Amino acid sequence: MTxxxxxxxxxxxxxxxxxxxxxxxxxxxQGMIRYLEHALAEQDIGLNFTQFRMLKMLASFPHISASExxxxxxxxAGALTRLLDKMQERGFVHRHSCPDDxxxxxxxxxxxxxxxxxxxxxxxxxLTEFALxxxxxxxxxxxxxxxxRVRATLER
Numbered sequence: 001m002t003x004x005x006x007x008x009x010x011x012x013x014x015x016x017x018x019x020x021x022x023x024x025x026x027x028x029x030q031g032m033i034r035y036l037e038h039a040l041a042e043q044d045i046g047l048n049f050t051q052f053r054m055l056k057m058l059a060s061f062p063h064i065s066a067s068e069x070x071x072x073x074x075x076x077a078g079a080l081t082r083l084l085d086k087m088q089e090r091g092f093v094h095r096h097s098c099p100d101d102x103x104x105x106x107x108x109x110x111x112x113x114x115x116x117x118x119x120x121x122x123x124x125x126x127l128t129e130f131a132l133x134x135x136x137x138x139x140x141x142x143x144x145x146x147x148x149r150v151r152a153t154l155e156r
Contacts (some may be wrong), residue, residue, distance in 0.1 A: 032035060033129060040125045045116070046090075052120060055092060058109045059117045065098060074141040091118065 033049045040047050047055070052072075057072055058064065064072075070080040084107065087093045092113035098104035109117075132140050 001123055005125060028063060028131075032131060035127050035130065036123065039126065043119065043123070044118065045123075047116075051087060055109070056120060056124065058093065058113065059108060059120075060086075061089060063106050063108050066095070066107055069107055 018032050036052060037049055046148065053073060054069070057069065061068075061072075065079075066080060066084070070077060073080065075083065084093060084095065088095065090112075091110055093109050094110050096108070098106040134144075135143065
C-alpha cells in the first residue's frame, strides 16, 4: 500500500541526527518516491519507481545501449535484464542490435512507451512543484545551484 504523499516520515530511534546531510537527502528521496508511486497508482499507470526512471531515461536518450542504460540507472547487468524483460513484455521497450556494433544491444521506447512520456512528465513536474512549493523562486534557484555543486564535488 502506498503512503499518502505528504505523510511525514516517523523519526527513527536509531538515527536521531535529523541534521545529517546524508539522512536528510535519503528522507527527501524516499518522500519523493512515495509521492511518485502514489501518483502512478492513482492514475492507474501500473509502474513502480524503477520502471518510471527507465522510461524517463529512454525518453531522454532515445537510442541507448543496454550497458549505458545500466550505468545511468546504476543497475548491474542482471537487474537491468530482468527490468528490460518486464518492460518488453508490457510492450514499452524494444531491444535491437546496435547498428555500429552488432555485439551491443540498443534499447528504445515503443510507441506505447513513448505514449507514457506525457503523463510521466506531468507527474514528475507536479512532484517537483509540490516538493518545492514552500520555497521562494530565489530559494529554489539557490537549492538547485548548491545541489549541483555538491554533485560536481562528489563526481570528481
